[in-house]
Amino acid sequence: MEQKGELISYRPDIKVVDCTIRDGGLVNNFYFDDEFVRNLYTANVAAGVEYMEFGYKASKEIFDVKEFGKWKFCDEQDIRDIVGDNNTDLKISVMADVGRTDYKKDIIPKTDSVIDMIRIATYINTIPAAIEMIHYCAEMGYETTINIMAVSTAAESELDLALDLLAQSEVGTIYLVDSYGSLYPEQIRRLADKYLKVAEKYGKKVGIHAHNNQQLAFANTIEACTVGVSYLDATMSGMGRGAGNCNMELLLGFLRNPKYSLNPVLKFLQNQMLPLKKTGLVWGCDVQYMLTGQQNQHPRTAIAFTAEQREDYAAFYQSLLDRE
């Protein structure tokens, strides 16, 4: 495996994607106030971040709009209330889950939208539906990514087939997603290499979205970067479901491109993230998330353990080992 770039130089192909509202929204049901989102937008622009993800394009048929904040749905007007026409270098992205979005209704032509990129999230068994969505979004004029979730539980032969199909679609970037935070750096490098080999053959980019169950989200992100992955997801203070994500402040401290600036991020952390944490929202590394990560399991049991304020780690561990 070849290393791409040196610590002292920088790779201009790297794109940082802020997912604070989207993955962080899984912590607070997307109830961020406009002031917070506007400050985040301003901070991302000032920090030189390339993309900011505003949330999901979730189906209003499937999800009750009264039960979630507006960033679960990302109506065009709600984004425009924050960014106007977005006359900045920051691009705007939203995520759409295969099977949980009315994309033919809710995704309008790019010419009428401030959104730049649609990120399509799929499991390995819904690749054909994902390819249909990619095609639709590309025809509408958007940049697209495909995020194959829970890859740590996918059969390697199926993954190979999926990557080959996806690389031949209109998609721009294929994401390596460690949904369960279970992968070690050596596995990430091996997978990243696999993704890159297929993607580069068809002129596609590769991205990484890591979770912090084993305190490896940042390490896995920069290790993937080192072997050539170029779209790097991060969130402010690592805010995200369960153990959270790669911290934006760690990532920008690592990247050497002078276009990035840590200062606006630090100001956002002290002025917005610390008060948000003090409202009682909880995310980040903890023993229960480590255990689901180590066992390559969905974090839902750990999230319930956290909500119940349990501390009996050993009993929880035994319950995870019982998989019959």
Added chain:
Amino acid sequence: MEQKGELISYRPDIKVVDCTIRDGGLVNNFYFDDEFVRNLYTANVAAGVEYMEFGYKASKEIFDVKEFGKWKFCDEQDIRDIVGDNNTDLKISVMADVGRTDYKKDIIPKTDSVIDMIRIATYINTIPAAIEMIHYCAEMGYETTINIMAVSTAAESELDLALDLLAQSEVGTIYLVDSYGSLYPEQIRRLADKYLKVAEKYGKKVGIHAHNNQQLAFANTIEACTVGVSYLDATMSGMGRGAGNCNMELLLGFLRNPKYSLNPVLKFLQNQMLPLKKTGLVWGCDVQYMLTGQQNQHPRTAIAFTAEQREDYAAFYQSLLDRE
């Protein structure tokens, strides 16, 4: 660089060193009660950990015994009060800082001691004094390690010379120590490779002691392990100065040798570490430690920032950049 071992197998040469009392003692001035230390000892034995470090052999001429808990000094009788004659497979270690220990007085012959290993901590400019201490301790019958601190600020040419001298001494293990938590995995692999090349030539082992300023302590530990480092330092809940260390619970979850058991560690966390944290002791990743790590600086300013309960990250960052 060759990978040693596969994720599915295990390397019998690996030794896990618990430093909870020694590095964690820097958080609470070594005031652990005997109940805590005894429970830690029992947990380490049950978990299959190879070494437990009880603290420092600090000079009572330099340090006032009234200002520190007893594990700053590790009197023979104090250790025996916990372990008796230590009829277990767990070996006992203490650390001795070059220039801050009266080793000729305080380190007694191994035949009269339950201590198995003396870890000698040095900076690059006190290598000759360290070699004298290695010689003394080896003559006394102990296993020895040399821990070269703050290696991220050492000139590479001096490090090469130091490694060559040390590898020819009686020392058993040479430690790569990331005192400032500033090193990235790719730097750790490169340094580990350098240490290993010299060490293996003279039949020595290499160890790693990582700090968690950039959430990389665990990642750097397992990456060093992957290229052949075999002595791995960790602490319960990552307890240690400032940002803390590699978490024992993460490390044992990673290692595949069936001799290790996570269960006693989890019980120790819930029964001992959680109550300890609730007394108000603070350690672990935080923005101020990340910043000193990114700037390759001693964490003392971040420790002061924490003690003063400051939250003005951006101002703190600017103060770090001012190095004149």
